[in-house]
Amino acid sequence: MDSRNFFRRKGSASKIKIHLNRNKSDEIEPLSLSLKDNLNKLKTTFEHCEDLVYRKVSSKKSNVDFLLVYFGEMIEKNTLNNNILKYLIHDIDGFSKRKSYEYSKFIKASLPVSNIEEVTDYNSIIGPLLSGDIILFTEDCYCALIIPAKTSDERSIAPSATERTIRGPQDAFVENINKNIHLIRKRIQDPNLAVEFFTLGHSTNTNIALLYIKGIAKNDIINKIRLKISTIDSSSILASAQLEQLIESHKWSLFPQTLATDRPDKLSRSLLEGRAVIIVNGTPFALIAPVTFAMFFNSSDDYFERTIVTSTIRIVRYICFISSIFLPALYLAMTSYHPGMLPTPLALYITGARVGLPFPSLVELVFMQFTTEVLIEASVRLPKAIGQTVGIVGGLVIGQSVVQAGLVNPLIVIVVSLTALATFILPVYTFALSTRILRAIMIIAAATFGLYGIVIAGLFILIHMSSIESFGIRYLEDFSPYSLSKLKDTLIKAPHQYINRAPEYLNEKNNDEV
Amino acid sequence: MKKQGFIKVLLFLTTPVFILILVTGCWDYVEIESRGYVLGIAIDKANPSPSKDEYLSKRDMDLMELMEGRQKYAYTIQIPIIPRGLIKPYGGATGGGEATQKRTWDLTVLGHSFFEANREFSTKLDYPPFYEHLKVIVISEEVAREGITESLDMMLRDHEVRRRTRLFVSPQSAKSVLEVVPNIDDYASLYLEKLPHNVHKTSRMSHITDLGQLSQNIHSQVDFGLPRIIATDTEIKSAGTAIFKEGKMVGWLGELDTYHGKWVRDGVEGGILLIESPFAKDELVCLQINTSKVNVRPDIKDDRITMNIKGKSTMTVVEVNNIMQDYAFDSESLDIFGQAAKKKLEDGIKETIKYVQENYGADVFHFNVAIQRYAPSTWDKIKDNWYEIFPTLSVDVNIDIKVLDTGLVK
Missing domain, CATH: 3.30.300.210 (Nutrient germinant receptor protein C, domain 3)
Known part of the structure; x- marks a missing residue:
């Protein structure tokens, strides 16, 4: 499917927007009758585009001249050669019977290509031309034809690399927006699944789709999102991450207020819960909005495995989140401020491990934490072949030799690596990144004020979390105000029968079955 | 303009943090290994003090000049010796020669007030004594018979000493109990602290005898008993009871009477x-x-x-x-x-x-x-x-x- 088909079907509102964005004026500029004039005009507009091809051909049977304009690498060569050129040059006949202004209508009707559009306005050919369509001018005709012939050289649908599941579906989003919408439509075959198109970015003209299910999603929320998107004034939107930053209301918060995922099953579930999905052309990661804190602990696999197992794993994730933030800070506070709170054998053991070490615990902790951050960053970016080497260098060489050299207490190595592991268990990478910063804040608090500092900093984070909201939905909505039914799909995962209702705060009608 | 505002906010937020860390140092921050963990205290009667006061503290490590009072008690604190590299996983000290190594450092100071003695420990000990891990207090019979409230008052007041610290009375010298080298445990104090856990096996020892209980008994003016312990070089036995009447020990109860x-x-x-x-x-x-x-x-x-x-x-x-x-x-x-x-x-x-x-x-x-x-x-x-x-x-x-x-x- 073609993206333009969608907005053509929906009417002209969004279509005009492209051209408005680009030309900054809504004057209609008629096309010239002469091929030469049109050619010159195009050459001025696309003065620096050397990859734009101007191809003049004439019909052998009728002796009519045509001008084809297209970007050479963006079109499907087969369509051009077999369906357009061959037809125009050799097969088409009957021009003599018609008036020249009827030519374009005649070609449109006889060319073996679907979805040809006829335009008379110069400004309306520029957008399609840039997006990879072929423009056909005919001598003595005031109409131009837009012939869709985009190449489909996108990668094919493959399993998600960032969120793998064991029993779940193995398809994931690709860069093409239409394929992505198709993946969703395939799952939700419902006329109420609404798809709204926007085009953003003065230079990039990026297609953005807003998906929601009418009747389930709350109108307030959808209006808020629509307003946010339509008021964006940016020259470029290259990825969904940019859009995410442009539409979220707490820019300086550590907590993500939309959830990015490339799993169509996860997105479909969110849609059915009454959330909206924003897909950006060129990015395989779609955004879910609004989100709550608890959603960052859900993995797709949770819905494909048995209840008790899943619930236990969920609780483990919460524990890991808490310990990934608090563990190093607690270690520091306990050993340096409140050793009386440790059991005596443990206090003596840690003392024994620390006797004779040259650096204070804080320095050790910061040093090891820093090393881990470096290792993680290094292994994320490196090619797979070298990635393993990083693990060996980091884990064995640094971890072991630092202890052997008597620089770092082995317990610190355990604490730091446990913390790193606890971070890896979080299913959403963006969210896992936030914990790194939170952890640093906690270490500073613990180093300055001990447990007291941890409590104060923890309270600040809690206050911040409860104060932010994502498109009108509070971040901690799942836990406060407290209701047992909200915990069915947050802290644990109840059997499917019990959670087949969407969260109340998201719904237009509370009793809507999903 | 907007950027300057941001920098201001950033400075406003980060400066206090840096000032707190760099200028004041960290409040109450003491590395875990630089504290002296007092695991046990022994309270004995002091030997008769030397006649000439001016010699006090000049030659004898255990003596000090007192601000007030007389050399009434001999206070001993037990601090574990954790040698360098003892617990290091790689290399460092191995098992060899450990048997002859001293495991604890028992420091004695003669004095009247425990707090004065406690501060005097700092003249000999390069780690500040830390009482949050205090496990046992052993009192000798002589001291107990004269009354235990005087020497224990500081323990009841101090915020570091835990209410769960166990009390024992020994007919022999209290210090000799702490100097026991246990066969399995590392330190006599920990050995002694764990003995009452056997109360499910035998009822010949008193077991709810910690500082909190003592404080309750003293303040509600009831009589009480504390466990009797005797010790050899490597063993401690807790059985029988020391009977206290109005804060002073009056006699012993045998094992069966305790039962x-x-x-x-x-x-x-x-x-x-x-x-x-x-x-x-x-x-x-x-x-x-x-x-x-x-x-x-x-x-x-x-x-x-x-x-x-x-x-x-x-x-x-x-x-x-x-x-x-x-x-x-x-x-x-x-x-x-x-x-x-x-x-x-x-x-x-x-x-x-x-x-x-x-x-x-x-x-x-x-x-x-x-x-x-x-x-x-x-x-x-x-x-x-x-x-x-x-x-x-x-x-x-x-x-x-x-x-x-x-x-x-x-």
């Missing part, structure tokens, strides 16, 4: 009851205590006060001397065992109460608490001359023992 005393105080957590077989002479039957519950109520008729000691207990047969006898397997004999056990236990309890009444006059059974609670009007009349009434109290002991099964004999 009976615990029944009266409802402190039995486990242990055994050994009886002679009712079916044959010179054959023993051993019962294990499963559960026990004892209540003490005053029974006042006219002016006579009788203490009713009523209880229930379930037991199991664990050992019978002669298994060739039929009674050893017969479930009907269980009731007969129970009757015998009841008689034996009741006699023992009565004997112990009588012994304490006659010899010490110390109300370690907390009869006064029972009277105060269940007969307050009577208590108001007798509380002023309680110590005259206590030895004359009569007791009525009634403990039902149900023997549940004969155990499994294959």
